[in-house]
Amino acid sequence: MAPIGSAGPTSSVGLAWRGRIGGVILAQITDTHILAPGEKQFVDNNAMLAKAIESLNSENPRPDAVVATGDLTNWGYPEQYTELAKLASALEIPFFPMVGNHDDRALMKQTFPDMAWADGEHASWVLDIEDTTLIGFDSIDPGQNGAAFDDERGAWLDSTLSSTTKPVILAMHHPPFTTSIAWMDEQGFRDVDGLRAVIADHSSRIIRILSGHFHRPIIGTVAGVTASVCLSTVHHIDLDLRPVSEPAVIFDPRGYQLHVVNGSEMVSHTRYIDTGEEAFDPEWD
Numbered sequence: 001m002a003p004i005g006s007a008g009p010t011s012s013v014g015l016a017w018r019g020r021i022g023g024v025i026l027a028q029i030t031d032t033h034i035l036a037p038g039e040k041q042f043v044d045n046n047a048m049l050a051k052a053i054e055s056l057n058s059e060n061p062r063p064d065a066v067v068a069t070g071d072l073t074n075w076g077y078p079e080q081y082t083e084l085a086k087l088a089s090a091l092e093i094p095f096f097p098m099v100g101n102h103d104d105r106a107l108m109k110q111t112f113p114d115m116a117w118a119d120g121e122h123a124s125w126v127l128d129i130e131d132t133t134l135i136g137f138d139s140i141d142p143g144q145n146g147a148a149f150d151d152e153r154g155a156w157l158d159s160t161l162s163s164t165t166k167p168v169i170l171a172m173h174h175p176p177f178t179t180s181i182a183w184m185d186e187q188g189f190r191d192v193d194g195l196r197a198v199i200a201d202h203s204s205r206i207i208r209i210l211s212g213h214f215h216r217p218i219i220g221t222v223a224g225v226t227a228s229v230c231l232s233t234v235h236h237i238d239l240d241l242r243p244v245s246e247p248a249v250i251f252d253p254r255g256y257q258l259h260v261v262n263g264s265e266m267v268s269h270t271r272y273i274d275t276g277e278e279a280f281d282p283e284w285d
Contacts, residue, residue: 023262024130025091026169027063030212030256031071031232033102034087036079043251045074048233048274049087052256055273057092063258065129066093067136068099069120069212069230070173072108081111098136099123100173100212101145105138122153126160132261133164139172140190146188147174149195157195161202167264168206170199175229177220182245184214184237199223207266208259216252217270228268230253230257 032049035041056066073080081104088095096115100109105123109115118124122138137157141148148172161168176192176199178185189195199206200223208226215232216239231254238248260267 006138008284010123013098023260024065024132025059025061025063026129026132026134026259026261027059027066028069028171028210028230028257028259029056029066030069030173030230030231031100031215031234032068032084033071033074033232033234033240034080034084036077038085039074039080040073043234045234046083046087048254052092052233052254053091055271056256057090059271063093064092065134066095067134067149067171067210069171069210070098070099070140071102071212072097072100076102076104076107078107081107085111087181096125096127096134096136098125098171098173099140100119101139101147103140105140105142113140118156120152120156122156124153124156126164128164128166131165131166131263133168134214135160135168135170137170137172139174139176139195141190144187145260146190147172147192148190149178149192150190154194154198158198158201161198161205164172164205166205167261168202169208169210169259169261169266170206171210173211174213175218176219176222176228177227179214179218179229180241181214181237181239182243183247196223199225205264207261207264208257208268217257228257231255233273 033045116125124138125136182199203223206225211229214229216236217231218229220227235249236252238250255272258269
């Protein structure tokens with residue numbers, strides 16, 4: 001795994017292609033739900049992360065950093081963090097992990113001690129990647145599946161946003177908007193209006209809000225800021241927009257996203273993995 005906390009590429013290859021794409025490439029993975037050896041689930045979560053890492057390492061051009069937007073372990077157990085660190089060690093790109101509702105703050109900090117974790121109980125962090133500020137914001141409500149926003153985190157986020165003049169990408173596990181997938185939305189986001197107020201105060205510099213939790217690609221807006229959800233490496237939440245929906249998942253194509261950032265502009269792409277399909281040049285009519 002490339003050094004945690006390093007920002008931007010360090011190789012001459014990375015610097016050479018920057019002028020061609022006109023920006024930084026930020027990869028996003030989410031909801032990896034890593035299991036301890038011997039634990040089983042309906043999909044091999046660990047193997048899927050290994051495939052994602054193999055794909056990330058083969059990207060050309062290679063991303064400058066990988067942000068992992070929470071639920072990195074399945075239940076927040078110590079053995080699962082040991083396995084997460086082992087799998088992440090194969091990543092040849094700087095890796096920036098975040099907590100989700102399935103994670104444990106203390107164990108996440110213990111597993112990745114080189115992260116610039118915020119002072120206080122919450123597991124937030126901030127770093128600069130070239131000309132962009134990336135904020136990893138802790139949205140979890142310990143013991144709950146839903147999210148929470150409180151005075152401590154609000155003060156930290158407002159201060160952090162006020163202290164940078166660069167374009168900002170705000171990453172958190174829970175999306176701060178309603179998706180219309182009822183059984184997931186019902187998990188709630190305590191004082192989401194307080195979070196939205198802070199975002200509104202700094203909306204002119206926040207170019208994107210990145211999230212996970214819903215396991216499938218979704219786009220929304222928060223205080224005029226585009227907000228997106230990344231697909232999981234393991235499975236999707238089923239797309240069911242009926243007012244009353246039942247919990248269900250589906251094996252839609254899995255993968256990660258690549259965000260190309262150029263100043264205050266940002267373009268996102270989805271990379272599907274393990275589909276069995278390869279690119280080809282067809283015989284066009």
